[in-house]
Amino acid sequence: MFNKMIGRILKIGTLLSTWGLIFTVLLQIICRFTPFNTPHWTEEASRIFFIYAMSFASGLAMKNEFYVHLDMFYNRLPERIKKILNITVPTMSLILFVVMAIYAIKFVILGIPEKSPSMGFNMGIAFFGMFIMSASISYYLLRKVMKIIKNTRP
Amino acid sequence: MIWILVIVFILGLILRFPIAFALGLACLSYLVVKGVPLIIVPMKMYSGIDVFVLLSVPGFILAGNLMNQGGLTEKIIKFCNHLLGHIRGGLSLVNIGASMLFAGISGTAISDTASMGSIMIPAMKKEGYDTDFSCAVTAASSTIGPIIPPSVPMIIAATLSGLSVGKLFLAGALPGLLLGVGLLFTAYFISKRKKYPKHKRSSLRDVANSFVDTFWSLLMTFIILYGIVGGIFTPTEASIIAVVYALIIGKFVYKKLNLKNTQVIILDSMKTSASLMVLVGFANLFGYILITEQIPQSISNEILGFSDNKYVVLLLINLLLIVVGTFMETIAALLILFPILLKVALAVDVDPIHFAVIAVLNLIIGLTTPPVGVCLFVASSIGKISIGEVSKAGLPFLLVSFLVLILVTLFPWLSLALPNLVID
Numbered sequence: 285m286f287n288k289m290i291g292r293i294l295k296i297g298t299l300l301s302t303w304g305l306i307f308t309v310l311l312q313i314i315c316r317f318t319p320f321n322t323p324h325w326t327e328e329a330s331r332i333f334f335i336y337a338m339s340f341a342s343g344l345a346m347k348n349e350f351y352v353h354l355d356m357f358y359n360r361l362p363e364r365i366k367k368i369l370n371i372t373v374p375t376m377s378l379i380l381f382v383v384m385a386i387y388a389i390k391f392v393i394l395g396i397p398e399k400s401p402s403m404g405f406n407m408g409i410a411f412f413g414m415f416i417m418s419a420s421i422s423y424y425l426l427r428k429v430m431k432i433i434k435n436t437r438p
Numbered sequence: 439m440i441w442i443l444v445i446v447f448i449l450g451l452i453l454r455f456p457i458a459f460a461l462g463l464a465c466l467s468y469l470v471v472k473g474v475p476l477i478i479v480p481m482k483m484y485s486g487i488d489v490f491v492l493l494s495v496p497g498f499i500l501a502g503n504l505m506n507q508g509g510l511t512e513k514i515i516k517f518c519n520h521l522l523g524h525i526r527g528g529l530s531l532v533n534i535g536a537s538m539l540f541a542g543i544s545g546t547a548i549s550d551t552a553s554m555g556s557i558m559i560p561a562m563k564k565e566g567y568d569t570d571f572s573c574a575v576t577a578a579s580s581t582i583g584p585i586i587p588p589s590v591p592m593i594i595a596a597t598l599s600g601l602s603v604g605k606l607f608l609a610g611a612l613p614g615l616l617l618g619v620g621l622l623f624t625a626y627f628i629s630k631r632k633k634y635p636k637h638k639r640s641s642l643r644d645v646a647n648s649f650v651d652t653f654w655s656l657l658m659t660f661i662i663l664y665g666i667v668g669g670i671f672t673p674t675e676a677s678i679i680a681v682v683y684a685l686i687i688g689k690f691v692y693k694k695l696n697l698k699n700t701q702v703i704i705l706d707s708m709k710t711s712a713s714l715m716v717l718v719g720f721a722n723l724f725g726y727i728l729i730t731e732q733i734p735q736s737i738s739n740e741i742l743g744f745s746d747n748k749y750v751v752l753l754l755i756n757l758l759l760i761v762v763g764t765f766m767e768t769i770a771a772l773l774i775l776f777p778i779l780l781k782v783a784l785a786v787d788v789d790p791i792h793f794a795v796i797a798v799l800n801l802i803i804g805l806t807t808p809p810v811g812v813c814l815f816v817a818s819s820i821g822k823i824s825i826g827e828v829s830k831a832g833l834p835f836l837l838v839s840f841l842v843l844i845l846v847t848l849f850p851w852l853s854l855a856l857p858n859l860v861i862d
Binding site: 373 | 451452453454455456457458459460462463466476477479480481483484487488490492493496500671674675678679681682701704705708709710711712713715716765766767770815
C-alpha cells in the first residue's frame with residue numbers, strides 16, 4: 285500500500301513536472317513570436333520543472349534499474365562472490381543516498397532565506413528537488429536490500 | 439588523497455556499481471577522508487543539473503521515443519529498403535542507411551543497436567546473411583547516431599565547455615556522413631565477395647510512398663537543426679518543439695498515440711534522462727574535486743611534458759579515449775574526461791569544436807571496439823552468438839571507423855567547415 289503510494293506520487297510528480305516544463309518553454313516560444321512580451325519568469329520556471337521532473341524520475345529509474353553499470357568483470361566472478369556483491373552494492377549505494385538525503389535537508393534549510401532572481405520564491409523549494417532525488421533512490425535501494433535479505437534467508 | 443577518489447571509482451566499476459553511484463561513492467569517500475563538509479554533495483549535484491542547455495536532453499529523448507511509438511523504425515527501414523535493397527547485400531546497406539536516418543531521432547548508439555537490431559538481424563538471417571555479419575553491421579552502423587545531429591553527447595560536450603550546441607551539432611554532421619558512407623562501402627564490398635542476396639528494384643512509386651511515410655520524422659530533424667542553427671530557437675526550445683511536433687504527428691498522422699501510452703513514454707523517457715542527470719550531478723562533484731586538487735593541470739602538464747607536438751598529443755588523447763570508450767558508457771566518459779582533455783587540446787591549439795567531435799567520435803567507436811564494446815554485446819545478444827564472432831566480423835567496419843577518426847583528427851575542416859559556413 286505504502287509502496288504503491290510512493291510509486292504513484294513519483295509518477296504523478298514526474299508527469300506534472302514534465303508537462304509543466306513543456307508548457308512553460310512553449311509559452312516562452314509563443315510569446316516571442318506574438319506581440320505579447322515573453323514573461324520574465326519562464327526560464328526560471330522551466331528550470332524548476334526540469335529539476336523536479338528529474339528528481340521524481342530518479343527514484344523510478346532506480347526502481348526499474350535504469351542506471352547503467354559494467355558487467356564485464358562481474359560476469360567472470362565466482363557465484364559466491366556475486367552473491368556477496370548482490371547485497372553489498374545496493375547497501376553501499378544506500379549509504380551514499382541516505383547521506384545525501386540528510387545533507388539535502390541542510391541544503392534546503394540553507395536555501396530558505398534566499399530568493400530566486402525572477403520569480404522571488406524561496407530557493408529552499410528548488411533545492412528540495414535534491415531531497416526528493418536522494419530520498420526516493422534511497423527508498424528503492426532499501427526495498428532492494430530488504431528483498432535480497434528476505435530471499436537469502438534459509 | 440586523490441588516489442582514494444580514483445581507487446574507489448575503479449573498484450566501484452569493477453564491482454558492478456551503477457557508474458553514477460560509483461562516481462558518487464568515490465566522491466563521498468574522498469570528502470569524508472579530507473574532512474570536507476558533506477553539504478557540498480547536494481550543492482554540487484544541484485549546480486551540475488541546473489544548467490539551461492541540459493533541459494534539452496529529456497526533450498530530445500522524449501521526442502525520439504514518441505516518434506518511435508508510431509513505428510518509425512519500421513518506416514525508415516522500409517524506405518531504405520526501397521532505396522537500397524536492389525544493390526548486392528541490400529539489407530546490410532539498408533541497416534546502415536536506416537541508422538543514418540534514425541540518428542536524427544534516437545541520438546544514442548545503444549538504443550539504435552537495440553531497436554534496429556531487433557528488426558534487422560532476424561530479417562538478415564532469414565535472407566541468408568551470416569549472423570556474425572548481420573550483428574557486426576548493426577553494431578557498427580549504430581555508432582553513426584550519436585555523431586549526426588541532434589546528438590545527446592554533443593549537448594553534454596556543449597554543457598561542459600560552454601560551446602554553442604548549434605555549432606557542435608553542425609560539426610558532427612560531416613564526420614557522421616563520412617562514417618556512414620565508409621560503412622556503406624565496406625558492407626557492399628563484403629556482400630559482393632560473399633554473394634549476399636539483393637532484392638528486385640522498387641518502383642519509383644514505392645520509393646515515393648515510403649518516403650512520404652518517413653517524411654514527417656525526417657522533417658523533425660530538419661526543424662530542430664534549422665531552428666537551432668538559424669537562431670530561431672535555443673536547443674531547449676528546439677527540443678520542446680520536437681516533443682510537441684512528435685505528439686501531433688503521433689496522434690494525427692501515425693494515429694498511434696493516446697493518453698495512456700503517451701504517459702508511459704513520458705515516464706520512460708524521464709527515467710532515462712534522470713539516470714543521466716544523476717550521473718551529470720555526481721560528475722560535477724567529481725570535476726569540482728579534480729579541480730581543487732589541480733588534477734587537470736597535472737594531467738595537462740604530464741601530457742605536454744611528454745610532447746607538445748599537436749599530433750602526438752592528439753594521438754595520445756585518441757588512444758586514451760578509445761580505451762575508455764570501450765569500457766565506459768559514452769556520457770559518463772565524456773563527463774569525466776572531456777573537461778580535462780579539452781584543457782590539453784587547447785594548450786596545443788586544437789579548436790574546441792574540432793576537439794569535441796574527436797572526443798565524441800572516439801568514445802562511440804569505443805562502443806564497437808573488442809573485447810567489451812557495449813554495442814557488440816547488445817548485437818551479439820540479439821543474434822544469439824558469441825561476442826568474439828561479432829568482433830571478428832566487425833573488424834573491417836572498425837578499421838573504417840578508425841580511418842574516419844584519423845581523417846577527422848588530421849583535417850579539422852571536416853568538423854569546422856559546416857559551423858563556419860552556416861553560423862559564422
